[in-house]
Amino acid sequence: MLVQGIKSRPEYKGLDIDPHAKRHLFVLEGEGAQALIDEVGAKGRDFLAKSEILYLAAGAAPKAYDVTLSALSPDVFWQASTLQPLLFRLRACLEQARMGTRLSIAGTEGFIGQIMQVAIEYGIDYHSIHTEHRGSMARRVQCVHCKGITDNVTTSPFPCSHCGLPLLVRDHYSRRLGAFQGVNIDAEEPGTAPEPEEMFP
Amino acid sequence: MTITFRSETFRDDFTFRNSLYNIKRFPFPFDRDEYMYSVNMEPHIRGKADSVFENLIDVDEHYVAEMQDRALVLKEDPLRCQALPHMMTAQWDVLELLMEHQAQDYPEHFTLEKNGDRWRWVNRPMGIDDTFTFGDAATLPYPPMEYITRQAQGDFCIVDQRDNNLWMDAGMVTTQADWSLDFDIGMNFMEWHGPVPLAHQIGVFDRALKFLLNLQQGKPTRRLNWTMTVNPRLDTSPENYHKWGPDRTTVTPENVGDKMHLRVELQSLWRLPRSNAILFVIRCYLISLSELVTVPKWGRRLPRVLKSLPPEIADYKGLTRNRPIMIDWLAKYDDGAPTSAGIYPD
Ligand code: HEM
Numbered sequence: 006m007l008v009q010g011i012k013s014r015p016e017y018k019g020l021d022i023d024p025h026a027k028r029h030l031f032v033l034e035g036e037g038a039q040a041l042i043d044e045v046g047a048k049g050r051d052f053l054a055k056s057e058i059l060y061l062a063a064g065a066a067p068k069a070y071d072v073t074l075s076a077l078s079p080d081v082f083w084q085a086s087t088l089q090p091l092l093f094r095l096r097a098c099l100e101q102a103r104m105g106t107r108l109s110i111a112g113t114e115g116f117i118g119q120i121m122q123v124a125i126e127y128g129i130d131y132h133s134i135h136t137e138h139r140g141s142m143a144r145r146v147q148c149v150h151c152k153g154i155t156d157n158v159t160t161s162p163f164p165c166s167h168c169g170l171p172l173l174v175r176d177h178y179s180r181r182l183g184a185f186q187g188v189n190i191d192a193e194e195p196g197t198a199p200e201p202e203e204m205f206p
Numbered sequence: 207m208t209i210t211f212r213s214e215t216f217r218d219d220f221t222f223r224n225s226l227y228n229i230k231r232f233p234f235p236f237d238r239d240e241y242m243y244s245v246n247m248e249p250h251i252r253g254k255a256d257s258v259f260e261n262l263i264d265v266d267e268h269y270v271a272e273m274q275d276r277a278l279v280l281k282e283d284p285l286r287c288q289a290l291p292h293m294m295t296a297q298w299d300v301l302e303l304l305m306e307h308q309a310q311d312y313p314e315h316f317t318l319e320k321n322g323d324r325w326r327w328v329n330r331p332m333g334i335d336d337t338f339t340f341g342d343a344a345t346l347p348y349p350p351m352e353y354i355t356r357q358a359q360g361d362f363c364i365v366d367q368r369d370n371n372l373w374m375d376a377g378m379v380t381t382q383a384d385w386s387l388d389f390d391i392g393m394n395f396m397e398w399h400g401p402v403p404l405a406h407q408i409g410v411f412d413r414a415l416k417f418l419l420n421l422q423q424g425k426p427t428r429r430l431n432w433t434m435t436v437n438p439r440l441d442t443s444p445e446n447y448h449k450w451g452p453d454r455t456t457v458t459p460e461n462v463g464d465k466m467h468l469r470v471e472l473q474s475l476w477r478l479p480r481s482n483a484i485l486f487v488i489r490c491y492l493i494s495l496s497e498l499v500t501v502p503k504w505g506r507r508l509p510r511v512l513k514s515l516p517p518e519i520a521d522y523k524g525l526t527r528n529r530p531i532m533i534d535w536l537a538k539y540d541d542g543a544p545t546s547a548g549i550y551p552d
Binding site for chain 2: 011152177181184
């Protein structure tokens with residue numbers, strides 16, 4: 006479970022597919038594939054004919070979810086090698102998306118955040134996006150000092166991958182940035198940062 | 207009254223000081239001997255002469271120096287001033303509000319002449335005399351919010367009202383008590399207040415939000431908030447925490463009186479006429495402990511407040527390290543006599 010009670014963190018309420026929606030766009034990463042597979046188990050296969058799936062295997066590649074997903078025979082199944090081409094394809098999809106298309110995102114929190122950012126850019130109300138957190142608890146963190154973003158942070162503190170300052174990961178999340186806030190932990194007495202502790206496995 | 211503006215700094219050599227007149231009008235935030243978060247709001251109406259409540263947009267002796275400090279901050283970090291695109295109408299609302307109040311209450315220093323949409327704004331302390339078309343941003347050297355808040359003391363947030371919530375969609379924030387506009391922009395009331403301890407649990411934010419959603423135009427409201435800052439530094443942003451954080455280790459029993467400053471925010475909230483947004487003004491006042499204890503009631507009360515402060519609040523405000531030194535130093539000003547209710551000196 007993710008830490009509860011962080012007021013600025015979005016709630017990831019689960020995919021909860023509406024079978025009557027005109028069209029579905031699923032953007033999935035790693036273990037997020039299983040979120041869709043579970044929904045098919047619960048709701049049946051009918052909605053798949055009007056679904057497009059964009060998938061990024063990331064760390065879950067050995068589990069071959071891509072095989073399972075494409076075997077579901079959705080209208081479109083497309084697999085990305087890395088995040089950048091996935092975002093490129095996502096923009097093209099949103100550009101052409103018709104009224105009544107439901108966007109659903111599942112995967113790690115950093116992934117969800119970055120897909121939401123693009124969706125919000127395209128004027129989609131974030132309340133209407135279905136999200137489900139699956140996979141690691143790693144956080145995407147913005148350094149409040151240099152503004153650089155570090156992905157997949159599992160410890161606190163951690164060294165900013167841009168300016169090198171040891172950062173404490175605060176429980177404060179910006180949807181606009183799709184990131185938590187990192188603040189220099191030993192600002193008052195430089196050199197006294199504690200050892201990194203695994204906090205977000 | 208003509209104000210004599212001080213020439214002083216809020217960084218490096220820290221030459222900021224308060225005059226005797228300014229000490230007496232300091233908005234001491236404690237109306238009793240202890241402190242806890244509450245929905246401490248009251249109508250923002252004119253108060254006593256020679257108090258910070260005399261005028262609703264207060265200009266004081268630090269005006270020019272504060273505007274110079276703001277300009278320095280913006281040069282280093284332009285992200286301290288941001289506005290989302292849908293906030294343009296609200297920006298003009300804010301420009302009008304600040305110009306009108308400053309011109310009306312400080313005619314020696316500011317003049318606003320309106321000729322239809324053609325406005326002339328004269329700011330004598332800063333040597334500005336500009337004529338522009340209200341509503342046409344191209345006729346000003348900066349976007350309207352930035353233009354006027356480079357000429358008004360305090361930080362400013364403009365919050366948009368929709369979906370029964372308030373959204374921080376614009377701001378000029380260069381004198382903040384350790385929070386980031388760049389990080390918080392676009393958040394709603396509960397989200398940007400996320401890091402505050404205790405207050406969510408006791409319902410302070412639920413009630414405050416409800417109250418603000420019903421704020422009426424022409425009936426601004428206000429509250430006081432406070433923290434403490436080592437050295438009279440205005441820019442205590444998280445962005446620069448690695449630069450000012452070490453100051454906290456420089457406090458000693460010998461220098462605490464001059465180094466440690468009570469930092470009070472007179473926050474006022476105004477419903478804006480055209481946009482229906484709310485302007486949140488965070489007017490920051492600094493006073494060193496040495497200046498503060500020249501008012502006996504405040505010298506008695508502050509150590510009592512610091513001693514009884516809940517540890518979560520002390521931590522959140524960054525006071526934990528220096529709280530004992532402050533309490534020890536202040537002890538000699540507390541003779542144990544009872545203090546009168548309210549914030550004003552006896
Ligand atoms: C629209 C108006 C308001 C804005 C833009 C605003 C903004 C903020 C921000 C940015 C913080 C810092 C949070 C952090 O640590 O990151 C804060 C703190 C806080 N706010 Fe507000 N606020 C507003 C209205 C209010 C109201 C009406 C109340 C009334 C109860 C309130 C109570 C507090 C409290 C208690 C804190 C903690 C302050 C401390 O201990 O130093 N705020 N606010």
